[in-house]
Amino acid sequence: MNLSISIPKIWLGWARGQFDKIATEKGLLILSAVLAIAATTYSYLHGYVVAYGDAESHLNIAKRVVDSLTPGFAQLGGIWLPLPHMLLVPFVKFDFLWRSGLAGSIVSGTAFIISSLYLYKLAKLITKNIPASFVAALIFMLNPNILYLQSTPMSELTLIVFSILSIYFFVRFLYDDREITSLILAAAFGFAAALSRYDGWLLILIEAGVLILYYLPWKELPKRISEVRKKWSRIEWHKLEGRVILFATLAFFSIFLWLIWDGLILGDPLYFTHSQFSAKSQQQAWLERGQLPAYQNLPVAFLYYFVTSMSNIGVVVFLISLLAFLVLLRDKKTTHRFYILLLLLFPFIFNVGTLYLGQSVIFIPHLTPTTFDWTLFNVRYGLMMVPFAAILVAYLFYRSKIAGKILIGGLLFLQIGLFMSGYSKVISMADGVEGLSSAISKLPDAQVYLRDNYDGGLVLTDDFARTISIIRTPIPMESTIYVGNKPYWEESLEAPEKYATWIVMQKDDEIWRNIYEQPGPNGRLFKYFVKVYTSPEILIFKRNPDVPAG
């Protein structure tokens, strides 16, 4: 005796029709928008939109371009690349969007929607298969780490969207090198990626390298270097020259612009690499404590980024993508597979390199010894590998027979289950909520004092030390004096009473060192200000109205 269920083919046709409706570009746009809004609502209601310390910094940088004592593009600074902040500018003009962080949600959310769409298109370009392409988009869209980051003002989604766009148009060009428009678009989006995060620099470098490799006549490799020109046809050589110059001129112009910007604004084209605010300077402190495990250690750097990617992607999806990687390597039918893999792997190469060079640091509980001060920091870097996994799993899905497709589908559900059950932490969110990257887990009591007692006037504060969260106080941005407000900042460090009504200082920050620890300014501080708040780390002074400026 069997239990039988009959499904009329007409139903299957209907289901297929529904799938076909959803698995369209329009359907994907709607689906990704719904997911983006839902995830942002969740983050907003839980207070996670500006959980990361960096999230507020991004908002503030953009805000200062339009609202500051000294507004203007110079407020973009010279460390973080400018494009994510420039995209925030139109939205942070509205105080609600700035303070809530939703300005960032709009930018990252839009990037998320476009990324989903172009991942689908990229997968379709490679596999020519709609269900598989839909799987690629789903893997990206349903990744909880991506969903969280797209609700925040962080710059990861900005890089992801521009890198996906650049790779998509670049692969289109590889498939048909008469599509010069695609190459130009790849360069244009590469330009944008390179102005979003430094990872983008490697992407355009790899794209330029692939372009050269693409035109190398591998089948007729000359035995001697002198034969290179003879063996190469003139047309190929000119193609190579033309395409590379066309691509590089536009794409590398981003790097050139940034160097010029740093040179003009900060007087040093390489300011971002070695100033006191640079990543490398910040890693120095970890190095001195012996807590930079990947520094000068390639296997450990590899392992750290490998595990960080795994944790962001989801362990099951990651393992499937590794299997797919091996399958694709051996698949001679997929043209340009090595180039595609190289392009998709750019974040891996970049992050392993920067970890090795000590330019960045990742702490992840999977690997970081519990004896370290922190075991959760910067894990969001692994998020950049989600597109890689999405494309690779989609490829394997496309290559699999029915049973394999069902198995992959089942494993994707298992992955969702692992995230939902708490087996796999949504690690990039955890870093923002409780890790070293978190701002909300470390909000000081001084914050509450300012929120309740601020009654107007300029506030002198060291923004880099993140003593207080400005967006969580009633202080307008144009009422803050920070290191980027020339000459207010410099003059205030010598004569604090000149502009400021409030001074907020934290032990060992710039204000502490230049005012509190210097006899002259210290005398002026206590002459003109009253200490209104004291904690072991933070002091707040308020201008004494009874003592007029001398």
Next chain:
Amino acid sequence: MRNTIAILFIVLIGSAFYLLTLRGIAGNPSPSAFKNNLDQATKPFELSPERGRYAQIMALGDSGTYELSQELADIVYPDVGYYQGKFFSFFAPGISYMALPLYLLGKQYDLAQITTFSFIPLVGILALLFLFKIAREILKLPLWASLTSVIVFAFGSTAWSYAITLYQHLPSVFFIVSSFYAVWRYKAAAPWGWLWGAYVWLAYGLAIFIDYPNALLMLPVIIYFFVASLHTRKEQNKIVFSLRGAFLATAIVFIGIASLHLYHNDYYFGSWKVLSGSLPSYRSIQEAGGELSQPLERKNVAGYFLEEKSPFGFYTLTVAPDRGLFLYTPIFLLSLFGIFAIRKKINLEYATLLGLAGVNFFLYSSWGDPWGGWAYGPRYLIPSMAILSLFIGVWLSRDENSFLRKISTYLLFLYSSAIALLGALTTNAVPPKIEADYLHTKYNFLFNYDFLKDDKSGSFIYNTYFSNSLTLQEYFAILYLTLILIAAAILFVLPRVKYLKYES
């Protein structure tokens, strides 16, 4: 006929080697004999898992209740749960109930501990038989390769150390491999197919009863069972999905076992949802000086499985110097070649076997204690060892005439079986490196080697009959030489016998 002889051979060598290494002492140990005596290394109750289960058996056999008396609770400490003034071992109850008849039998002859412990090797031998049948009938391996798989698992892996003492691992393997075989028979639509189906559910229910993680470890078999029950066919205007009625009808067996299990939980722990492992710990009362300032909270056992533990767990289970599978039993490296060899021919059976090993690795890599406490080798991987040993057979059979394959298998067997026998003859109470460093002691089989040199064995037969006439090293040598001669015969002679047979 040849298969029958092979089965008799497996029963014979399984019985012989397991008996010669079985942990134990004569007599019916009383609770007072445990502390600072039977709970020492090489003694039958050297670690809390065997103490816990045996104490539960004593409570059941002597008092007719699953509750532990204060005296028994002190034996099991620190793995004791507490509920409303009653004490229970943290371990799942299945083994204690299943071994109870042997305890009662042995008690009559003043051999309660030995007969109770012999439950595990008995089940272990059954597991070996099913492994052999899987190799022969499902994977279609030649006789010699099937026997190789069996002896690799039985005597070339650290599973040996857990086949001779009161642990759940070998019964778990038995339920896994026997249910896998049962599904295959069920799938073949044998006349009594529904009976095989009923057995699968029975095995699943009992496996959970002896060790809760078996609910997940056996999932690939249940999925295999489901897929084997599902048939699709296309008709003109519809697609028909048919599920064999036996799949659902026989589930009544599982429901019955599960209901008994839940009733047991409800009766003793106050709720059907409470597992013994999640009971509040008695240790916290002891540490509070016997006073409780606030009610004890139940533990969330599932919370011990975390992805963030997995890299270290995987390292510990595979290559770490204190527990690594490939350090203790490098012969399993060959199974990777076997898996590689079938990569393009993965059918439902191979997929299930790989799924079983995969779930095992995945689950215990992310377990908070991948070492398995004080243990010999990666004891949590014992189910995988059974599966991987099959793939060694697969690899060997891919080129039956390859001397290189056989000699490399043999050389690795020489090493792996020596390590396995060393553990079986001495102790499982080997600290993980992190504790060994603190205690300034050794932490892997080198720890056991000192026991071998000092004639300290856990073997009942050796201690009772041979310790006066043989050193432990001599006893080891005799067993080892016998074993490697048998392995040589299986690997090098048996294929030739078959070859000659065909030649004639």
